[in-house]
Amino acid sequence: MTISRKGFLKALGFGILASQVPRGWAAAAAKIEESGAGKLRIKDVEIYAFDIPLKQPFRISLGVSNAANDVLVRVVTDSGIVGLGESCPFPPITGDTQDTNLLMARSIREMIKGKDPLAVDSLLGEIGHIVYSNPSIVAAFDMALMDILGKAAGLPLFRLLGGDKATFETDITTGMDTPEKMAASAGAHASQGYKNIKMKVGLDPDLDAERVQAVREAIGKDVRLRIDANQGWTVPQAIYALRKMERFNIQFVEQPVVAWDIAGLKAVRNESPIPVCADEALFLPQDAMKLIKAEACDYFNIKLMKAGGMTNSIRIAHLADAANMRCMVGCMLETRLALTAGAHVVASQRNITFADLDGYTDHTLDPIVGGMAVSSSGEITLPELPGLGLDVDPAFLKKLKRV
Ligand SMILES: [Mg+2]
Numbered sequence: 001m002t003i004s005r006k007g008f009l010k011a012l013g014f015g016i017l018a019s020q021v022p023r024g025w026a027a028a029a030a031k032i033e034e035s036g037a038g039k040l041r042i043k044d045v046e047i048y049a050f051d052i053p054l055k056q057p058f059r060i061s062l063g064v065s066n067a068a069n070d071v072l073v074r075v076v077t078d079s080g081i082v083g084l085g086e087s088c089p090f091p092p093i094t095g096d097t098q099d100t101n102l103l104m105a106r107s108i109r110e111m112i113k114g115k116d117p118l119a120v121d122s123l124l125g126e127i128g129h130i131v132y133s134n135p136s137i138v139a140a141f142d143m144a145l146m147d148i149l150g151k152a153a154g155l156p157l158f159r160l161l162g163g164d165k166a167t168f169e170t171d172i173t174t175g176m177d178t179p180e181k182m183a184a185s186a187g188a189h190a191s192q193g194y195k196n197i198k199m200k201v202g203l204d205p206d207l208d209a210e211r212v213q214a215v216r217e218a219i220g221k222d223v224r225l226r227i228d229a230n231q232g233w234t235v236p237q238a239i240y241a242l243r244k245m246e247r248f249n250i251q252f253v254e255q256p257v258v259a260w261d262i263a264g265l266k267a268v269r270n271e272s273p274i275p276v277c278a279d280e281a282l283f284l285p286q287d288a289m290k291l292i293k294a295e296a297c298d299y300f301n302i303k304l305m306k307a308g309g310m311t312n313s314i315r316i317a318h319l320a321d322a323a324n325m326r327c328m329v330g331c332m333l334e335t336r337l338a339l340t341a342g343a344h345v346v347a348s349q350r351n352i353t354f355a356d357l358d359g360y361t362d363h364t365l366d367p368i369v370g371g372m373a374v375s376s377s378g379e380i381t382l383p384e385l386p387g388l389g390l391d392v393d394p395a396f397l398k399k400l401k402r403v
Contacts, residue, residue, distance in 0.1 A: 035152050036079045042117050045109040046074040048400040049098055052335060054362045059176040061202030061232030062092040068333035068363065069098040071105060071137060072392065072400070075144040077117055081151045084388060085144030086338040087136035087305065088359070093280055094136050094305055094332070101137035102403055108141055117148045124311055135283060135308040136332075142309025143341040143388065150387030156344070157389075158382055161314070163348030167381045170355040170374065171196035171226060176203065179214035187218030193377025196224045198356055202232020202256075205241035216248040226354075228254035231280055235264045239271040246273040254301055255279040266296040277301050277328065284308065285315040292323045300327040301356070302345070304338060310345050317349040328354035336360050340371040340388050343380055355380065367396035 021029070052068040068088055075083040087105075089096040096104075107130055112123055124142060131138055150157040158166070172194050174185045186197050199215050201208035208229075216225060227250055233241060238256035252275040257264045259280035269276040275298035278291050283306040291297055300320050307313045313329065320327050329342045329352055339357045346352045357380060360366060371390030373381045383389035 036077075037118060037152060038116065040081070040117055040148075040152065041078045042075055042112050042115055043078045044076045045105075045112065046072075046076065047102065047105045047109065047403040048072040048074075048397075049102055049403060050367070050396075050400055051098075052333075052363045052365060052367070054333070055364055056362060057175075058333070058362060060200045060228070061176065061230040065090075065333060068335070068359070070335065071098060071101045071140060072337070073105060073137075073140045073144050074392075075112075075117060075141070075148060077148060079152075081117075081148050083117065083144035083146070083148035083151070084337060084390070084392065085140035085142070085147070085341075086334060087140040088332045088334040088338055089134075089136040090305065090332040096134040096136050100134055101140075104131055104134045104137045105140070106403070107131075108137070112141070117145055118152060120145045120149060120311060124309070136305045138308035139304045139310075139338070139341075142311050143304065143338065146310050146341070146344075147387040154386050156382060156384055157310075157341075157387055158344040158347035161344070161348035163344075165347040166384070167379060168343075168346060168355055169196055170357045170378045170380050171198045171224075172358045172361060172378055173198040173228075173356065174200065174215065176200040179207070179211045182211050183214035183218035186215045190219035190223045193375075194223065196226070196354075196378065198226040198228060200230065201227050201241075202229030205233065205237045205244070208241055209244045212245050212248050212250070221249065224251050225249065226251045226254065226277075226356075228279070229256045231255050231258045233257055235261070235267050238268045242268070242272040242274045250274045252277045252299055255281065262290060262294050262296050265291075266294055269295075269297055275299060279303075279330065280306075282306065282316070285312055285319060288316045288319045292319060292325070299325060299354070301330045302327050302352070303330045303332065304342050304345070305332050305334070310341055313342075313345045314349060317345070317352055321349075321351040325351065326354070327352045328356055330356040331359035333363075334359045335363065336366060336368040336371045337388070337390060337392070340368075340382070340390055343372045343382055344388065346380075347382055365396075367393050369393050 277299035278297040279301040
């Protein structure tokens with residue numbers, strides 16, 4: 001029996017090569033045409049500064065915060081799709097501020113106007129050519145572009161990225177205070193139903209051990225406990241403190257020593273009975289590579305404000321996955337806008353098994369409608385809506401002045 005080339009290709013299912021586009025494909029192509037993919041353009045970028053005072057000062061080993069000082073960007077396209085992004089710089093860690101973010105945002109606005117918002121990777125490359133060390137504002141633009149991408153595709157971002165973890169647990173953090181006050185705060189969170197508690201340490205190793213003991217006694221033995229030293233200890237102090245804390249069943253310690261000391265971090269990891277998680281030592285994917293090569297830590301704490309957004313956060317998660325490491329996504333003091341972007345990253349990556357997305361809990365107001373919902377016990381659920389799945393409360397937006 002002989003078969004023609006056309007018949008052969010058809011038999012293989014390559015009808016398109018043999019004749020014309022199969023039925024159904026034309027409709028799909030028309031749908032893509034209709035979405036404007038490849039033709040969408042950025043018409044304008046609205047930039048706003050806003051501050052959210054905290055209910056109470058938040059103290060860590062590096063200092064005290066009284067408010068979130070943020071920047072909102074609204075990237076407006078010619079099709080009417082608007083992407084939302086938020087920067088929440090935390091100067092002692094990220095090195096940028098609301099003011100430097102506003103300056104950079106103006107330059108980025110001029111650079112991206114008229115360009116294709118779906119070309120996220122190319123645009124981030126171009127942004128990288130004009131921005132150095134303002135990771136928070138890059139994060140704001142990255143999440144706004146990702147929001148547009150999800151909206152154009154008609155999918156929640158975590159689903160567009162291949163994830164299915166619509167619901168997962170976040171911890172809640174107790175700031176630095178006396179052992180008694182920290183125990184009261186953490187104990188209250190545990191009674192509320194939180195199964196993961198994080199607490200700040202990193203001042204005096206003996207007092208820190210007392211803090212940990214008080215908190216462990218208050219939350220009981222079944223609640224998971226993470227501690228964060230925010231670079232506060234020397235290498236010998238960290239080894240001493242962590243050995244002393246071993247009996248309190250701690251899941252991991254974040255950034256025991258100063259951010260730049262990778263050898264010191266590794267020395268602590270080698271001697272510590274408690275797993276070590278890099279936080280301030282990890283900003284960008286290249287930092288992840290260095291930490292992996294040095295075998296300096298067990299886990300990564302990825303933050304959008306350090307990594308410059310969702311895209312780099314996902315790159316870090318992929319590097320960690322290749323090194324058989326698990327990650328957490330953490331936060332600064334973001335509103336539910338940037339926190340929801342972080343939640344989409346968590347939901348889309350299988351090796352991100354820890355979340356610390358509680359930055360909004362001490363905010364005096366919540367300017368976001370939609371977005372991630374958080375139960376009283378810390379269960380985060382993402383909305384089944386396109387993109388980030390949220391908006392800025394119109395009444396809040398009305399009060400802001402464009403920059
Ligand atoms: Mg930390």
